[in-house]
Amino acid sequence: MKKLLSIVTAIFISISCFAQSKYGNPEVDPITIQSKFSDWWAYQNKKIMLSRDFTPLDSLSNAMTKEAFLEELTKGNFIPIRLLSEEAIYNYKLFKIKPDSDTSIKATIVQEAFDADKNLKMEGTAFPKFSFKDLDGNIVSNETMKGKIVVIKCWYIHCAACIKEFPHVNALASKYKDRKDIVFVSLAEDNPQQLKVFLAKRPLSYSVIPNMKIYMNETLQLNAFPTHFILDKEGLIKKVVSNYESLEVALAKESKM
Known part of the structure; x- marks a missing residue:
């Protein structure tokens, strides 16, 4: 039984490592970046553009739809971080918001995700008559x-x-x-x-x-x-x-x- 558990654990670690190595590591430390609102905002404002085309990843590095990614952000439990990659490649991953993080970080992410989700829903529809x-x-x-x-x-x-x-x-x-x-x-x-x-x-x-x-x-x-x-x-x-x-x-x- 112990041997079986060891094998399962090894497989799980291998899969997790593969997912992480496939998409890369976060370009900033997800914990440290939450320490001060000013530091987080400087990063968010420059690096995270929710309206652009990107590969959305959940907290386990599994690919997900952009709609699901934005919906998770609107719940206020995650921050998006870009993973290290080539300049024209954008992989955004969800990381947990710390319980003691500045509440302004959570509020800003929720609002930006809400706006991005609203804009996404407009795509593919006819522009109103004018x-x-x-x-x-x-x-x-x-x-x-x-x-x-x-x-x-x-x-x-x-x-x-x-x-x-x-x-x-x-x-x-x-x-x-x-x-x-x-x-x-x-x-x-x-x-x-x-x-x-x-x-x-x-x-x-x-x-x-x-x-x-x-x-x-x-x-x-x-x-x-x-x-x-x-x-x-x-x-x-x-x-x-x-x-x-x-x-x-x-x-x-x-x-x-």
Whole structure:
């Protein structure tokens, strides 16, 4: 009996080691990173992007669906940590939150996971019907955008994170300027006058549509900014992301379709 238990234990250890070696070790110590909110947030904000495509792993390094991964995070029992890998490979694994960790860590993870899960559920659905005028008087609608890949940035003037990424999204628009089948549109909460004054100092290389607060809050039901959408040529939502890094990767993928 003891011999049998030893064999079973050896097999279990072997399987566990294989799972860990297959995906790699955590890039930071999951325990130490929870010691201070500021340390965890600096890591989370830079390294963990729940809206991007990644390989989700449970606490035993078993692959799981992204939906299940995000659902576990919304329960407040885990933190996501990236495993060491090549630069373009993202393996996120669940690690237990310590009982004495800062409660702000748990609360922030729950909120970010909730937002990411909500965005994920939008992917594959039709973007709501719209027909608006941009600041230049051009009509922007589902019909005028038909047959094009549409990149949509949702923002407002007093959103620091929205403004901080202007140089990056402008560079992205410039990168695809020769692609006539890709258009860049932004929905802004603010009125035309406010936007014209603001954009005179901080240009945005997107078509800018004003007075979109109600549409974004009620129709799109957004509660986090910035939010970026990528629509395919049929008007379906292909990707919903919260930062330009994930946007850049997603657009590169969609532009090759």
